[in-house]
Amino acid sequence: MEDGGRSESASAGRWKSLRWSLRHLNHTRVQQLLVLFCASAIIITMASIILSMIAADNYPLGVMAVVDAATFACLGAAMLLATQKRTLSLSILLVCMSIPTNLMAEILLHGAGAWIGLMLLGLSPFMLGLLAPLWMASLYSVGLIVFYNYYLAGLPGEAVVFTGRDETYLTAMALSIITVASALAAILPKKITGAAYASLNQAAQKESTLKERYAQYATLASDWHLEINEFGIVTDFFGPGHAAGCNWKTLFYDWEEQAHIFHEALASRAPYEKIRAYLRVGDLSRRVECTGHPVFHPDGSFAGYRVIAHDITDKAEAEEKLKVLAMCDRLTGLKNRHAFNESVEARQSQTDDEETAVICIDLDNFKNLNDRQGHESGDAALAELGLRFREFEEAIPGLEVFRLGGDEFCALLTTRWDPERIHWLAEQFAEAVFRPIRMEDRVVDMAASIGAACTGPNKTLANTLERADAAVYEAKSLGGGQCILCAGEIEVRLERRLAIRRDLAAAIANGDIRMHYQPIFEVRTGALSGVEALARWAHPVYGNIAPDEFITIAESSRSIVKLGQYTLRRACNEALAWMNTHGAAIQLNVNVSPMEIMSEGFIDSLLAILEETGFPAKLLELEITERGMFEDMDVSRTRLDTIREHGVGISLDDFGTGYSSLSRLETLPIDRIKVDRSFLTQAVESRRAQKLLALISGIGGIMDVDIVAEGIETEDQLRLVRLAGFAKAQGYLFGRPAPISELRAANWKPMESEPALRQSA
Numbered sequence: 001m002e003d004g005g006r007s008e009s010a011s012a013g014r015w016k017s018l019r020w021s022l023r024h025l026n027h028t029r030v031q032q033l034l035v036l037f038c039a040s041a042i043i044i045t046m047a048s049i050i051l052s053m054i055a056a057d058n059y060p061l062g063v064m065a066v067v068d069a070a071t072f073a074c075l076g077a078a079m080l081l082a083t084q085k086r087t088l089s090l091s092i093l094l095v096c097m098s099i100p101t102n103l104m105a106e107i108l109l110h111g112a113g114a115w116i117g118l119m120l121l122g123l124s125p126f127m128l129g130l131l132a133p134l135w136m137a138s139l140y141s142v143g144l145i146v147f148y149n150y151y152l153a154g155l156p157g158e159a160v161v162f163t164g165r166d167e168t169y170l171t172a173m174a175l176s177i178i179t180v181a182s183a184l185a186a187i188l189p190k191k192i193t194g195a196a197y198a199s200l201n202q203a204a205q206k207e208s209t210l211k212e213r214y215a216q217y218a219t220l221a222s223d224w225h226l227e228i229n230e231f232g233i234v235t236d237f238f239g240p241g242h243a244a245g246c247n248w249k250t251l252f253y254d255w256e257e258q259a260h261i262f263h264e265a266l267a268s269r270a271p272y273e274k275i276r277a278y279l280r281v282g283d284l285s286r287r288v289e290c291t292g293h294p295v296f297h298p299d300g301s302f303a304g305y306r307v308i309a310h311d312i313t314d315k316a317e318a319e320e321k322l323k324v325l326a327m328c329d330r331l332t333g334l335k336n337r338h339a340f341n342e343s344v345e346a347r348q349s350q351t352d353d354e355e356t357a358v359i360c361i362d363l364d365n366f367k368n369l370n371d372r373q374g375h376e377s378g379d380a381a382l383a384e385l386g387l388r389f390r391e392f393e394e395a396i397p398g399l400e401v402f403r404l405g406g407d408e409f410c411a412l413l414t415t416r417w418d419p420e421r422i423h424w425l426a427e428q429f430a431e432a433v434f435r436p437i438r439m440e441d442r443v444v445d446m447a448a449s450i451g452a453a454c455t456g457p458n459k460t461l462a463n464t465l466e467r468a469d470a471a472v473y474e475a476k477s478l479g480g481g482q483c484i485l486c487a488g489e490i491e492v493r494l495e496r497r498l499a500i501r502r503d504l505a506a507a508i509a510n511g512d513i514r515m516h517y518q519p520i521f522e523v524r525t526g527a528l529s530g531v532e533a534l535a536r537w538a539h540p541v542y543g544n545i546a547p548d549e550f551i552t553i554a555e556s557s558r559s560i561v562k563l564g565q566y567t568l569r570r571a572c573n574e575a576l577a578w579m580n581t582h583g584a585a586i587q588l589n590v591n592v593s594p595m596e597i598m599s600e601g602f603i604d605s606l607l608a609i610l611e612e613t614g615f616p617a618k619l620l621e622l623e624i625t626e627r628g629m630f631e632d633m634d635v636s637r638t639r640l641d642t643i644r645e646h647g648v649g650i651s652l653d654d655f656g657t658g659y660s661s662l663s664r665l666e667t668l669p670i671d672r673i674k675v676d677r678s679f680l681t682q683a684v685e686s687r688r689a690q691k692l693l694a695l696i697s698g699i700g701g702i703m704d705v706d707i708v709a710e711g712i713e714t715e716d717q718l719r720l721v722r723l724a725g726f727a728k729a730q731g732y733l734f735g736r737p738a739p740i741s742e743l744r745a746a747n748w749k750p751m752e753s754e755p756a757l758r759q760s761a
Contacts, residue, residue, distance in 0.1 A: 028088065035082040035091050039075045042099060046071065067105040074098035096132050100140075125180075141180060223311065224279065224288070226251075227295070229304040239309075241281030252290070252309075254278045262290075269294045269302050276316075279309050287313040329403040331379055332386025340402040343412060348461050356461055357422045357454040358468040359411040361429055364447040364480035366407035373444070381437050381444050385409075388432040396425070410468075417454050419487050426452040426483045434481075449475035453486035463498075470494045470501070473556045496542060500550055501557045503539065508559070508566045513537045515570050516737035520589070520708065520730040523721060528745060529728050530587025532623070533571035534737045535563075555595050564596040565605055572615035574740045582745045588615070589651060591623045598635065603642055610648075617647035621672065625653050633667065640669045651708070655696075666703065673700060677711020677731070683720050693724040701725075 050068060053059035074094045081091035125141045132140070224239030228248050237244040243251055255262050258275045265272035273291040288309040295303040327339035335343075347356055370378040382403075389401040389409065398414035413425065433448040451471025453464045467486045471494055475482035486494055507513050517531040537545050554560040568590050575588045596602060610617055622643065640650050651672040652665075665673075675696060683689035700707035709721045712731030721729050 031088055031092065032082045035088070035095055036079055039079045039082070039091075039095050042095075043072060043075050064105065064109060067102055071098045071102040092132060096136075096140075100144075145180070224281075224307075224309040226307045226309065227304065228307060230302050235304070239281075241284055243281050248307075251279055251281060252277045252288075253280065265292070276312070277309075286311050287316045329386070332382055332403050333390055334386050334401050334403045334409070336402065337404050340404060340410060340412075343400055343402075344461060344465070347412070347414075354414050355416055355455045356464065357411075357413040357415050357425070357452065358461075358464050359413070359422070359426050359429060359450060359452045360465075360468040360472045361409040361411070361433070362449045362472045362476070363407035363433065364449055364476070366446070369444065369446070373442075377439065377444065380439055381446060382407075384437045385433065385446075388435075389429070392428065392432070399425075410465075415454070417456050419485060422452050422454055423483065423485045426450050426485065430481075430483050447481040449473075449480050450483045451475060451486070452483065466498050466501075467491070467494055469556075470497045473497070473552075477552075497553060499541065500539065500545060501553050501559075504550060504554060504557070504559055504563070507537060507539075508562055511570075513563070513566065515567065515574060515740070517571075517575075517740045517743055518730055518737040519735045519743060520587070520728050521734050523709075523718075523726055523729050528584075528586060530589060530621070531575065531740070531743065532589040532730065532737075533567065533575070533591070535567050536737075551593065555593060560593045560596050561599055561602075561605075564593060565609065567591075568606070569609050569613060572609060572613040572620070575619075576613060576615050578740045578743060584745045585616075585619060587619055587621055587649075589621045589623050591653065594625060597622070597624060597639060603639070603646075606643065606648070607646060618649075621649035621651050623651045623653040623674065626655065637667065637669060644669055644671075654710075665699075670705060672706045672708055674708040674710050675726075677713075680709060680711060680717045680720065684714070684716050690720060690724070693720060693726075697725040700727075 046068065050059060059065070075098055078091040078094035078098070081087040081094070084091075125137060125144065224237070224243075226234050226238075226243070226248070227236035229235050232247050232249065234243050234246050234248060234251070255275065255277045258277075262272060262275050262277075264270075271291075271293045275290045277288060277290055279286050279288045289312045290307055290309050292305045292307040295306055297303045327335055327342075329336040366378065369381065386403065389411075392411075393399050393401055396413070399411060400413075401409065401411045404410050409429075411425075411429065413422075415421065430448060430450055433446050437444040437446065449472050451468045451474065453459075453467040453471060455461055455464045459467075471484040471486050471490070474490070474494060474497070475484045478484075484490060484494075514536050516534050516536050518534060519528055520530045520532060521527065522529050535547050535551070537547075537550055539545050551560070551563070554563045571588060571590050575586070579585055609615075610620070624640075644650060649671040650669065651674055652668070652670045653674045654676045655673045673696070675693070679689060679693060679696075683693050697707050706727040707725075709717075709726045709729040710731065712718050712721065712729045712733045714733065717731075718729065718733060
């Protein structure tokens with residue numbers, strides 16, 4: 001039973017293989033089918049003839065019956081072997097030789113009387129030509145022709161007689177022709193159809209290969225190719241997934257900001273390109289960039305679109321990441337200045353009635369932290385502040401916090417005008433800064449100057465940003481660590497500050513800032529030594545503005561460089577004109593802001609102005625303050641050395657009001673020291689202060705620099721200066737600052753009590 005089961009299974013497998021082969025025909029399969037067809041047809045034909053002869057009692061049992069049986073056996077074996085690819089040649093040989101052998105046996109047994117056998121034998125080359133190779137069919141046909149002619153014409157007693165005449169030779173010739181025709185009838189169509197089949201098979205294989213290749217390309221491709229008809233149906237689709245027959249609206253969605261461009265193109269039947277959308281095919285969803293061209297029928301009517309959807313998912317994600325990075329400060333994790341500018345633009349374009357509160361945060365003395373503990377500590381402190389500020393963003397809806405620069409932050413909050421809430425939020429930022437920052441081996445304490453303002457009626461966001469920034473400098477002017485809200489009297493004061501800051505640039509451009517000059521005299525001789533140029537500004541609304549006020553505002557608004565260039569150029573021109581008029585040379589002292597002298601390009605600007613005006617460099621002296629120059633000694637020393645190399649002198653102004661470190665003073669390249677008036681005010685009534693003045697004068701002698709007394713207003717102060725050994729002096733006692741046209745070249749003449757002072761000196 002098991003063997004029978006295996007046999008049945010094997011047979012079923014062979015027939016299943018054969019049925020499968022019908023769908024995948026090739027040369028081998030065709031030969032198998034021909035063998036099966038020919039063998040089965042011969043078996044049926046022979047069986048029918050034999051059965052009819054038996055029925056007519058005309059089938060003799062003898063040698064011929066054995067030959068017929070052997071023929072049946074050979075044909076059955078051929079059919080069995082045809083199902084096996086490896087024995088195909090044997091099955092062909094059995095089919096091709098079984099019938100000729102059977103017919104030859106009949107002819108040999110019955111002689112020429114076996115006319116039917118001779119006729120059938122003449123047709124047998126057709127089967128060989130159909131199944132066997134060409135050489136075998138040709139050899140068989142030639143052999144059969146030889147057999148006819150030898151058997152019929154060559155053997156005695158074998159003659160063919162028709163109507164009393166011997167037609168043996170003619171019969172042999174006719175059978176030979178039938179043999180050749182039978183062979184050609186099989187061989188020629190076989191060759192023709194074989195070539196056609198080979199060509200078709202090759203084309204089919206190429207098509208199959210191309211389909212497989214395109215299927216792989218479609219799987220691997222990052223593009224989708226679609227053809228959409230005029231009804232919106234996808235008629236051709238190439239790419240990952242299957243979408244043929246779908247409406248394009250089910251595939252594409254979210255056209256982003258370019259939806260109107262796409263719909264306008266559809267409405268006008270126009271091409272479109274690089275329109276971004278999302279493509280959904282089955283479970284696959286990708287970001288694509290679409291380019292489409294309209295297609296038209298031969299009659300010119302619209303036929304649809306051919307579309308290429310290029311996969312830009314990775315590119316779009318990379319762009320989003322880059323955009324986030326471009327908008328983010330890497331150190332703190334907060335949004336950066338670029339994001340701040342975009343947020344401001346977006347808020348300015350809004351048409352709703354929502355207001356925006358602005359909170360500006362400027363860390364106090366952050367540079368000192370970097371200098372004392374290193375930039376790593378400064379960066380760690382900023383990173384911690386960024387973490388604390390981001391917690392505010394998460395906790396307060398509508399709040400955005402930005403890092404604008406090294407130690408500057410700004411917060412924008414969508415809110416309504418509520419002074420208490422805005423001030424509370426500013427205090428929260430202050431508390432976040434004040435809270436100690438713990439590092440590995442130390443604790444860092446920080447403070448911040450904070451200014452807050454809010455938009456409102458007639459208060460634009462740009463104006464609010466200015467007011468909040470001005471509030472920061474107001475907080476710094478109070479010593480730092482303050483929160484200033486623009487409201488009430490403070491807002492009035494800040495509006496003045498903003499007005500001055502706005503008008504300062506125009507005043508510089510229009511030449512509204514005038515220069516006054518205060519004379520400097522030799523203490524011993526009373527000779528005019530030089531002048532100090534002082535800027536004066538009469539504001540059209542606020543009147544005369546103190547230099548300290550508008551210079552401080554210029555420093556906060558970054559316009560100090562332009563102001564410094566303006567005052568230096570004007571002072572050089574006016575002083576040179578005065579010297580040419582009076583034929584006398586005087587020293588010109590010009591104040592320079594620390595921010596200006598430490599700025600890039602200052603030295604180039606200084607030399608350019610000297611060349612432009614023609615003012616002698618040796619007669620120019622720049623006055624600097626301790627406040628600016630002692631913050632970075634190395635840079636300060638390098639800058640001052642370069643300036644002095646070009647012949648310009650350096651004077652240290654307001655000495656004694658800042659750091660006043662002797663070690664620093666010794667290393668700073670200067671030509672003169674100007675002692676602040678506060679020393680003189682104290683020295684009139686303090687013996688200790690008088691000794692200090694003498695000590696300062698001695699230091700000047702040791703350092704080989706002149707000592708200049710500032711702010712001399714009384715004769716007693718002048719007497720003390722002389723006793724201390726000061727070289728030069730200036731102050732209201734000698735003359736108030738005035739236009740240079742009022743300056744006289746004559747020596748200063750002391751008052752009546754001067755001789756007594758001179759005697760006591």
